[in-house]
Amino acid sequence: MLKRxxxxxxxxxxxxxxxxxSGWLFSPxxxxxxxGSNALICWVIAAVFMLFIALPLCELGTMFPISGGMSNxxxxxxxxxxGFIFGWVSWLSYVVMTPIEIQAILQYASxxxxxxxxxxxxxTKLSAYGxxxxxxxxxxxxxxxxxxxKLLAECNKYASIIKFAIPSLAILSLLYTAHGAHTFGxxxxxxxxxxxxxxxxxxxxxxxxxxxxxxxxxxxxxxxxVKNPERNIPIAILGAVLxxxxxxxxxxxxxxxxxxxxxxxxxxxxxxxxxxxxxxxxLTLLLGLSVIAVLLMFDACFSPMGTTLVYTAATxxxxxxxxxxxxxxxxxxxxxxYKIPYVTxxxxxxxxxxxxxxxxxxxxxxGFLSSASILSxxxxxxxxxxxxxxxxxxxxxxxxxxxxxxxxxxxxxxNLMLYWCGFDILWKLYVAVIIGLAINLAYQKKSIFECSSSxxxxxxxxxxxxxxxxxxxxxxxxxxIPFSIMMLYFSQRCLDTDPIKQNVIRDTEWAT
Numbered sequence: 193m194l195k196r197x198x199x200x201x202x203x204x205x206x207x208x209x210x211x212x213x214s215g216w217l218f219s220p221x222x223x224x225x226x227x228g229s230n231a232l233i234c235w236v237i238a239a240v241f242m243l244f245i246a247l248p249l250c251e252l253g254t255m256f257p258i259s260g261g262m263s264n265x266x267x268x269x270x271x272x273x274x275g276f277i278f279g280w281v282s283w284l285s286y287v288v289m290t291p292i293e294i295q296a297i298l299q300y301a302s303x304x305x306x307x308x309x310x311x312x313x314x315x316t317k318l319s320a321y322g323x324x325x326x327x328x329x330x331x332x333x334x335x336x337x338x339x340x341x342k343l344l345a346e347c348n349k350y351a352s353i354i355k356f357a358i359p360s361l362a363i364l365s366l367l368y369t370a371h372g373a374h375t376f377g378x379x380x381x382x383x384x385x386x387x388x389x390x391x392x393x394x395x396x397x398x399x400x401x402x403x404x405x406x407x408x409x410x411x412x413x414x415x416x417x418v419k420n421p422e423r424n425i426p427i428a429i430l431g432a433v434l435x436x437x438x439x440x441x442x443x444x445x446x447x448x449x450x451x452x453x454x455x456x457x458x459x460x461x462x463x464x465x466x467x468x469x470x471x472x473x474x475l476t477l478l479l480g481l482s483v484i485a486v487l488l489m490f491d492a493c494f495s496p497m498g499t500t501l502v503y504t505a506a507t508x509x510x511x512x513x514x515x516x517x518x519x520x521x522x523x524x525x526x527x528x529x530y531k532i533p534y535v536t537x538x539x540x541x542x543x544x545x546x547x548x549x550x551x552x553x554x555x556x557x558x559g560f561l562s563s564a565s566i567l568s569x570x571x572x573x574x575x576x577x578x579x580x581x582x583x584x585x586x587x588x589x590x591x592x593x594x595x596x597x598x599x600x601x602x603x604x605x606x607n608l609m610l611y612w613c614g615f616d617i618l619w620k621l622y623v624a625v626i627i628g629l630a631i632n633l634a635y636q637k638k639s640i641f642e643c644s645s646s647x648x649x650x651x652x653x654x655x656x657x658x659x660x661x662x663x664x665x666x667x668x669x670x671x672x673i674p675f676s677i678m679m680l681y682f683s684q685r686c687l688d689t690d691p692i693k694q695n696v697i698r699d700t701e702w703a704t
Contacts, residue, residue, distance in 0.1 A: 203424050206502050207432035211407040212355045213289075213499030214296030216440065217492055218554060219400025220447040221463075221471035226395035228460035229379050229448050230388055232441065234396045235404075239437035241605040242405045245569045246429045247598050248576040253425040254589040255579070266571050267517045269578035270646035273632065276519040277650065278571045279510060280628035281621075285564035286507040287540050288547045289406070292557050293496035293503070294329050298322050299554060300470050300492035316469065318548060326548060329497075333504050334541045338534050355498050358491040359439060362472060363446045365484045370449035378448050378456070397612040402562045404440050407499065408432040426590050447472070450479060504540065511536035519632060563613045563621045570606035573599030607657060615661040622658055 223231040252265055267275025299316055302309040308322040318326060370376055382388055396402055408429055455465055467474025470492060476485040512533040515524035528534045577599050579586070592598060610618065629647075633640065640647075 203428040204431050207408050207428040208435040209355055209407075209498055209502060211405060211432060211436040212359070212439065212495060213293050213407070213503075214496045214554060215400055215404040215406070216359055216443055216495070217296060217300070217470070217472060218558075219404050219440070220444045221468065221475075223395040223399035223401055223444065224448055224451075224460055225463050226399045226461070227388075227391040228382075230381060230383065230392050231395055231399070231401075231444055231448065232379070233381065233383070234392050234399070234401045235437060235441045235444055237392070238396055238401045238405055239433065239441075241609065242408065242433045242437075243430070244598060244602040244605055245572065246408060246433050247592055248572045248595070248602055249569075250426040250429050250590050251576055251588060251592045251595070252572060252579075253429065255586065257425065264513045264517060265575040267519075269575045269582060270650075271644040272517070272519065272636075273629070273643045273647040274650050275517060276514065276632045277625060277628060277647075278568055279514040279517075279519060280632070281564050281625065282568040283507065283510040283514070284624060284628070285406070285561050285568060286503055286510055287543050288557060288561060289503045290330065290333070290500050290507070290540070291326070291544045291547045292554060292561070293500045294326050295548070296496045296554050297329070297493045298325055300473070300489065303467075303470060303473070303489065316554075323548060327545060329500075330541055330544055333497075333500050334537050336501065337504050337508070337537055338528060338532055339530055354491065355495045356439065358487050358495070359443055362476070362484055362488055363439075363442045365476070365481050366446035366450040366479075369479050369481065370446065376449050378451055378453070379445065393608075393612040394614075397562055397566075397609050398559045398614070398617075400558050401440075402566060402609055403558045405433065405436055406561070406565050407502070408436065423589075447475065450475060452478070504537065507540045508533050508536035511539065520635065559613060559617045560620055563610060563617045564624070566606050566609045566613075567621065570603055570610075573602040573606075610657060611661055613661075615658070618658050618661045622654060625654065 220231075223234055227234060256264060256268070264275070264279070266278045295318065298308045298318060302316075302322075305321075307319060308325060309316050310319045310322075311317070370378075451463065455463055465474055465478055467477055470489075473485050473488045473492065476482075476488060511520065511524050514520045515522060515536075524535050524539075525533065526535050576592070576595060580595065629640075633643075
């Protein structure tokens with residue numbers, strides 16, 4: 193059994209700090225290119241959406257304070273196959289996060305050490321020296337994680353002070369410069385036309401906005417090691433969303449306000465300047481804020497490293513949770529003397545290294561990872577309503593009032609954000625899900641025809657969403673909402689109510 197060693201402050205820092213990685217270094221620039229000053233609206237919409245998504249997870253997280261978080265919930269409600277698929281999607285989105293953060297570190301560091309990267313067809317890739325550096329950094333992160341989650345949480349707590357302090361200093365400096373240069377006229381919200389809303393939705397899903405909120409669920413992934421989980425898990429989840437929103441919104445505002453008007457002659461979509469491969473550093477240098485630029489360059493390496501530490505720990509718990517539910521071999525449950533699932537750490541290390549090859553550059557991965565994360569969020573409201581039917585008398589330390597309404601809204605907004613990702617992203621996610629299912633069926637030695645009806649519900653839902661996406665980008669958006677409600681209702685008719693299988697809820701680690 194994992195040791196409950198993480199305090200209130202540490203789990204909140206793990207969740208909030210997990211959101212402050214490489215996203216803040218790129219998303220203000222990319223979302224401004226996509227939506228202009230309307231990018232501010234993106235962050236407001238995303239924060240509201242994430243709060244709706246987070247509330248059902250608070251109830252589930254306190255009911256099942258087990259490692260692996262929401263990768264476990266579908267197994268309890270919809271059976272083994274659907275449970276594995278959502279665990280697979282969660283793991284997929286997490287396992288590539290560490291390489292993305294390390295790639296961001298090396299990409300920024302290339303301003304000082306240009307041998308770390310090379311450019312091919314305007315795409316920045318790691319060179320042989322860069323890949324070697326990535327191996328060393330990832331190896332060090334894995335090694336630190338093997339010494340215990342308490343050490344990790346303590347290190348991350350102090351690291352997060354710097355992670356929040358330097359972006360805050362950058363915000364104040366950019367706002368002060370903008371005030372002195374009278375460039376607050378850049379902040380002009382225009383919501384009058386369809387094209388403006390389309391750009392907002394595009395930036396939300398593909399511009400790094402939804403990606404910026406990725407990490408608030410780290411409190412769930414570490415739930416099996418949190419002290420007093422019925423109180424600390426809701427604090428971590430909701431607190432992380434609110435903290436992340438304030439920081440990202442102010443960073444976006446300061447960036448938009450500080451951009452010199454001379455760079456906007458051809459509009460926000462053509463915004464570029466020297467050093468925009470590291471946009472915050474490039475902008476501060478352009479404005480003469482050399483000290484801030486140096487601090488940002490330091491934090492561009494330091495901040496993603498803190499996120500990497502958290503994600504490496506959380507990702508190992510996803511595989512641990514899937515093995516606990518017998519989706520994967522039991523050797524993944526092996527713990528070292530510090531009660532850490534070390535085998536999963538090593539597997540994620542190997543997969544993470546391989547992921548550098550097909551996905552060059554930071555931005556290439558953001559859309560796909562956002563879609564995978566959003567899909568994994570969508571199971572939360574379904575599971576909550578399902579458990580209200582399957583286990584109505586089960587203890588709920590945090591019980592969500594008006595759960596039906598919140599869950600319907602949460603599921604719908606997940607579908608909207610998936611739809612806004614576009615067909616080019618969704619078909620890749622669809623293929624990745626099929627590959628995961630094939631792996632699980634091969635391990636279980638089962639045929640697709642032996643699976644439960646829940647699996648057919650899931651693929652009907654995902655196929656329908658893919659078809660809607662294929663019909664057009666944001667045209668017919670009204671079809672998404674009734675479709676979402678219909679599929680949420682249908683999902684409740686496909687519960688795994690077999691009493692023998694339902695014993696898995698009572699036999700899980702949290703109950704021992």
